[in-house]
Amino acid sequence: xxxxxxxxVKRDPATLKVLIEDNKPVLGDIAKSDCPLEDQHVRTLNRSxxxxxIFFAKVEKEVAKTGARLALETEATELxxxxxxxxxxxxxxEKINKAIEE
Numbered sequence: 001x002x003x004x005x006x007x008x009v010k011r012d013p014a015t016l017k018v019l020i021e022d023n024k025p026v027l028g029d030i031a032k033s034d035c036p037l038e039d040q041h042v043r044t045l046n047r048s049x050x051x052x053x054i055f056f057a058k059v060e061k062e063v064a065k066t067g068a069r070l071a072l073e074t075e076a077t078e079l080x081x082x083x084x085x086x087x088x089x090x091x092x093x094e095k096i097n098k099a100i101e102e
Contacts, residue, residue: 003059004042006032009049018050025055034059072096 009018009025019026031054042056049055065073072092076083079099083092
């Protein structure tokens with residue numbers, strides 16, 4: 001079970017038509033946050049967003065970074081090393097060491 005935020009979709013004030021970008025609604029204010037829902041239920045609920053004006057979006061988890069992690073990322077960026085956010089500290093340190101050796 002995942003957490004979802006229930007959003008109102010934005011509408012054009014003149015025509016009241018739902019605003020759409022890339023075949024998805026433009027999300028407005030949150031009506032309810034952290035709703036525990038199953039993915040298949042969300043898919044069913046989101047099928048009618050054009051009529052209901054409601055859309056459920058998955059809550060993105062924010063990960064708190066330690067000071068050591070921030071220092072590693074800063075050093076890697078300064079060295080021009082590209083890395084994904086989910087790379088482990090040890091692997092990032094290896095990339096930094098390898099870049100310094102070269």
